[in-house]
Amino acid sequence: MTELETFKQEVAQWLEQNCPASMRRPIVAEEMVWGSSKLQFQNEDQKLWFERMRDRGWFAPGWPREYGGGGLSPKEARVLETEMARLGCRQPQYNLGVWMLGPVLVEVGTHEQKLEHLLPMMRGEQRWCQGFSEPNAGSDLASLKTSARRVTDEQGEAYIVNGGKIWTSDGDKGDWMYALVRTDSSAKKQDGISFLLIDMKSPGVTVKPIELISGKSSFCQVFFDDVRVPVRQLVGKEGEGWALAKKLLQHERAAMSKFTEGGAPSHDALKTALPYMVDEQGSVVEPALRDRLAAVLMDAQAFALTHRRVTEKALARQDVSGPSSIMKLVQTEQEVAKYELLEQAMGLRGLGWEGEDFSADELDVCRAWLRSKSYTIAGGSSEVQLNIIAKRVLELP
Ligand SMILES: Cc1cc2nc3c(=O)[nH]c(=O)nc-3n(C[C@H](O)[C@H](O)[C@H](O)COP(=O)(O)OP(=O)(O)OC[C@H]3O[C@@H](n4cnc5c(N)ncnc54)[C@H](O)[C@@H]3O)c2cc1C
Known part of the structure; x- marks a missing residue:
């Protein structure tokens, strides 16, 4: 052996x-x-x-x-x-820290940053949130405006951060934020960006949850008002933030597989929806439904095998930046297709939002269906992934 x-x-x-x-x-x-x-x-x-x-x-x-x-x-x-x-x-x-920031810190962080941040992540003691998007900088992230001005005063060297972030998932629960800030407004837009770690308890940080139509939300808007961030919390060099963000987003796209199931109907979701699809013998009689179910299952199997191949490459330290964009696009779109199918099969039973008229499993399917759409936007929308694949993977003009 x-x-x-x-x-x-x-x-x-x-x-x-x-x-x-x-x-x-x-x-x-x-x-x-x-x-x-x-x-x-x-x-x-x-x-x-x-x-x-x-x-x-x-x-x-x-x-x-x-x-x-x-x-x-x-x-x-x-x-x-x-x-x-x-x-x-x-x-x-x-923990977004472990999945997204951690691998970047392991690669480029200073020894002090690793001790200060990796150890608490590994004890499960620090919650991290991501401060990338701004009101006019989502898909066009490099247009971000939150500024960080370097100062040296009696308290030492620091950045003074002003501006704000939006769509910060669980910003109200975060202990720390990894953020992109503009340290040079005269440079080409990608070159003037730096990567800072911001303690959410710092004076001048205000977090406001954003209320959504469901009444609940994990989204927040975060405002920075002369927030002092010690220079030791700069990751990499000043102006290197864009390259680090691209590295981190690859990890984000891979980490999203921990939230979604890669397009395969989970045992529970399928169990909930199957009774609406089959006859007394347990066969899916409706041909169109049968075709779509078969397609979803086959796509899921193909995805699982591809995912495994890409993971092997990543573990062997090969460049998987191209495949990670493809995986994110395919996985999240498959997830939408899967829940659209379950919803179609369940009809009105799949549209329950709350109340005793619906079983807990039915409510779960409905919420998962709605949530599935958000994954096609988070971490870069499907259209943006298509642009990235066209330019960087297929090298189209
Ligand atoms: C569930 C969820 C969690 C999120 N969590 C965080 C977080 O924790 N931290 C954070 O910083 N951000 C977070 N975001 C924000 C997310 O990164 C942005 O929503 C996303 O990048 C899109 O940006 P936008 O919302 O500004 O949309 P826009 O950029 O305004 O895009 C609007 C539409 O235009 C399309 N579009 C834009 N540009 C192009 C183009 N060049 N070609 C073709 N189509 C285009 C987009 O695909 C989209 O359909 C989260 C979003 C979601 C949905």
Whole structure:
């Protein structure tokens, strides 16, 4: 038996013994455990699973042990990921810091930044939010205007930040924000941008939740009013923010697979919708529905295999910037197609928003259907992904 096979056996055994049965069911948004200074668990199983994975450094299995990671080789990290998927283990911690900022810091952060930020992420003690979009800088992100002026005074060297961000998911719950700011307004727009880490408790930061039509929202608008950010919180060099943001967005697009299922109807969603599609013998009789269901299932299978191939490449440190845009586009559009199909099959039963007339599963399908559309916008809209693929992957004029 090779070393990797022995490792696989040990991992499988450890997961069997340590991942509680309730942590092997598909996750719903309300049950996600977000790493935070206000860390909360809904039950003992969540806490156990979180603590056991944390203690092994398996929130980020491939990061160096020095910074709280698991120190696994790329192949070992892949084995762990595959075994977790095989056993249906949930992510023990949800954290934009770990998934998006962390890999960038591991690559370009200073030793002090790694100690200050990676270790708390690995203990699940810091919640991060993303401060990229601005009211007139979404798809055209490089037009952002939030300014950061470098000063040296009796308190030392710092940036004074003014302006604001919008669509900041969970900005009201964030302990820290990684943000793009303009440090040079005379340079070409991409060149004048820098990447700053901002403590959300700093004086001058105001966060206002944005109310949406559903009455609920995780979106916030964040205002900066002469916010002082020490220079040690600059990631990379001044003016390098655009290149770092592009790196980070690749991780964001990959991380979105942790929220969506890659187009495959989850066991629960399909179970809810199937009774509306089949006859007494369990066959899907309506030909058009059967065709669409088959297409959704085949696309999901093709996506899963492609995802696996791209993950292997990423673990082998090959450039996956092209595929990550394609994966994000395909995955989120497949997710929409899947829920459109479930909705069509369920008819009015799939449109319940609240109330006892609908089962909890029916309500879940409706909310997931609405949420699926937002993933085609978050992290760069589908149209923008198509532009990126055309220019950078296909090298079209
Ligand atoms: C669920 C969700 C979570 C989000 N979380 C965050 C967050 O935490 N932090 C953050 O900074 N931002 C966040 N965003 C914002 C997101 O990044 C932007 O919404 C997205 O980049 C689009 O920008 P916009 O909303 O300004 O739309 P616009 O850029 O105004 O686009 C409007 C429409 O025009 C199309 N369009 C724009 N430019 C082109 C073009 N060149 N060619 C073809 N079509 C084009 C777009 O596809 C879209 O359909 C989130 C968004 C969503 C939906």
